[in-house]
Amino acid sequence: MSWFDHADPPIDVLVADDRISAVWHPPGSDADVVVLDLQLTPTRGQEFTALRALVDGGRRVVVYTQDLSRDTAVRCIDIGALAFVTKSEGKEHLVAAVRAAAGGRSYTPPALSGSMLTDDAPERPQLTAQESAALRAWFNSSSKNLAAAQLGISPKTLETYISRARVRYANVGRAAKTKSDLVARALEDGLVGLDDLASRPEE
Amino acid sequence: MVALSRGDDGAQVAAEPFLRGLRIAVCVIAGFVLIPSGLIRNADVYRPLGVQLAAWALLAAVVAVEAVLLVRHRSWGRARYPVLVLVLATSVAALLTIPPEQATSSANWIYGALGWTGLILLFDRPLPWIGGFLAVHGLSTALVVIGVDRAPADIGLNLLVASLGALGFPLATALATATVRRVAGQAAAASRAAQQVRTEEAVAVELHRARQDRFAGLHDSALPLLRGLADRTLDPADPDVQRACAIEAARMRRLFAETDETPDPLLHEVRHGVDFAERRGVIVEMQARGRWPAPPPAVRRALLEAPMAALxxxxxxxxxxxxxxxxxxxxxxxxxxxxEPSSGADGVEVQTARDQDQMWVEARWTIQPTPASPSPSSTTTARSATGS
Known part of the structure; x- marks a missing residue:
């Protein structure tokens, strides 16, 4: 993919295949990051099986999909995908998402931000007002500069709020290595404290 | 019992004549059982007679008032409760002026009459009310009768037979009323459900048609593009072709994402604006997330004005x-x-920010608990922020 060729530093595409099995043997098994299209699975209802197998196998996965629905996005990050990028956001966000995932970090493009904000599942984590405001501004503007300017904070602080919200998501629901790594890294970086993570939704 | 909201649909209106017929019948019966034959025949046994006459006059007055209410299509309303207490108290007083040994004879005319008077007063109340009233009535008479030492078995049997008419018939009528009311309630619920299904169906058909129209639009724009690419008359490397493809792709993504099942006037107008921009050759990505109640029309206009101007x-x-x-x-x-677009109004806050050639316009409205509430203009604000 030319986005990866033109990335700086460039990202090597080891294998591009329409079969999931390609990621399990060389050269696919050597990849740092798997970019998964949910529509690859032939049967409906099996969309998440491949993702779950990859995450359980310890792979870092970026889901890249046509599917815009909120529930799909939230489900993917609950399973343990490090990023969820919709195809319409690919040009601006796929390279950044893959780079973040390679370092075991999450990446939250605007559409995922909107999905997290409007998630009304009972197990959704409680977000602070600052985190909600950051997710809203990021979803609506899709620009860190514009969103930060509206909230009167620096783009760096905006990123911190978004990452914090994302770490809260990694800390609830299904257990997965990529998720616990994400939480551990956030704790190391001082992005969140143990007190933040202990808080659960009141309802 | 089923509590009904009054007169708001067909099935319940259909039940009204039945209930009215029953009410008229109850009034007529209550009038007939008051024909004072027992009272006149036994005029010499009462001590004193005045209480009996007063009780009779009161029950007759209730029947008369009911007749007037029936003609006027009115209910007793709250007035029923004091009248009910008065009637019960009077009947007990009347009972006490009858010699106990006469309590199961025709001298106790009030035993047969009071049940129907009670039914008049409690006709539109739930069944347990009239049940309770009849129980109190039967019990008070039974207590007086039990006080009589002579031939308790005989007198008890008399009371039982008298109770069949005095308590049983009014109770049966009350049961019939309750049944009619319950069936009417179920019919009303079924009619509402059917109405809702019809409405949803009509909305679905309308949405389907609107969606088909938009998909048909793809034929005119996307198909020639695909055909040109397939037969190589269009060059994928040509920037104009790439741009046309990007516009069509964005349009298709938007159409595929439209899964809402209820018409939303706000989204409808936003899509209209997006359609218009696409026809000008602008590549538009559109995303809708979350839930909201339909804002009042003035708020909807205020929410759309600035963003749609930017679009x-x-x-x-x-x-x-x-x-x-x-x-x-x-x-x-x-x-x-x-x-630069205009500022907000009608409780809508508009914020504008700029970053190089990117302009961001956001209109926000705090969702009101009652969307129809008037005068939202008191919270009008307009602010402007400028990015780096």
């Missing part, structure tokens, strides 16, 4: 979002080369 002046690309979360509904447009 209408977008040069090449625009991103449109509608977001309902945390009690705030927002319509937001990020576009290139847009002019």
């Amino acid at each position: 209408a002046t977008a040069a090449t690309r625009a991103r449109v979002t509608v977001l309902g979360a945390d009690d705030v509904l927002s319509v937001s447009v990020v576009a290139d080369g847009a002019v």
Whole structure:
């Protein structure tokens, strides 16, 4: 993919295949990051099986999909995908998402931000007002500069709020290595404290 | 018992004549059982007679008032409760002026009459009310009768037989009333459900037609493009062709994402604006997330004005979002080369920010608990923020 060729530093595409099995043997098994299209699975209802197998196998996965629905996005990050990028956001966000995932970090493009904000599942984590405001501004503007300017904070602080919200998501629901790594890294970086993570939704 | 809201649909209206017929019948019966034959025949046994006459006059007055109410299509309303207490107290007083040994004879005319008078007063109340009233009535008479030492078995049997008419018949009538009312309630619920299904069906058909119209639009725009690419008359390397493809792809994504099953006037107008921009050759990404109640029309206009103005002046690309979360509904447009739009009104806050050639316009409305509430203009604010 030319986005990866033109990335700086460039990202090597080891294998591009329409079969999931390609990621399990060389050269696919050597990849740092798997970019998964949910529509690859032939049967409906099996969309998440491949993702779950990859995450359980310890792979870092970026889901890249046509599917815009909120529930799909939230489900993917609950399973343990490090990023969820919709195809319409690919040009601006796929390279950044893959780079973040390679370092075991999450990446939250605007559409995922909107999905997290409007998630009304009972197990959704409680977000602070600052985190909600950051997710809203990021979803609506899709620009860190514009969103930060509206909230009167620096783009760096905006990123911190978004990452914090994302770490809260990694800390609830299904257990997965990529998720616990994400939480551990956030704790190391001082992005969140143990007190933040202990808080659960009141309802 | 089923509590009914009055007169709001067909099935219940259909039940009204039956209930009215029953009410007239109860009034007529109550009038007939008051024909004072027992009272006149036994005029010499009462001590004193005056209490009996007063009781009779009171029950007759209740029947008379009921007749007037029936003619006027009115109910007893709250007046029933004091009248009910008065009637019960009078009947006990009347009972006590009858020699106990006469309590199961025709001298106790009030035993047969009071049940029907009670039914008049409690006709539109739930069944347990009239049940309770009849129980109190039967019990008070039975207590007086039990006080009589002579031939308890004989007198008890008399009371039982008398109770069949005095308590049983009014109770049966009350049961019939309750049944008619319950069936009417079920019919009303079924009619409401059917009406809702019909409405949903009509809405679904309408949405389906609107969607088909838009998909048909793809035939005119996307098909020639695909055909040209297939037969190589269009060059994929040509920037114009690439741009046309990008516009069609964005349009298709938007159509595929339209899964809402209820018409939303706000989204409808946003899509209209997006359609218009696409026809000008602008690549538009649109995303809607969350839930919101339909805002009042004035708020909807205020929410749309600034973002739609930005969309209408977008040069090449625009991103449109509608977001309902945390009690705030927002319509937001990020576009290139847009002019400065107007500020907010009607409780809608508009914020504008600019970063190089990107212009971001966001209109926000705090979702009101009652969307129809008037005078939202007291919270009008307009602010402006400028990015780096």
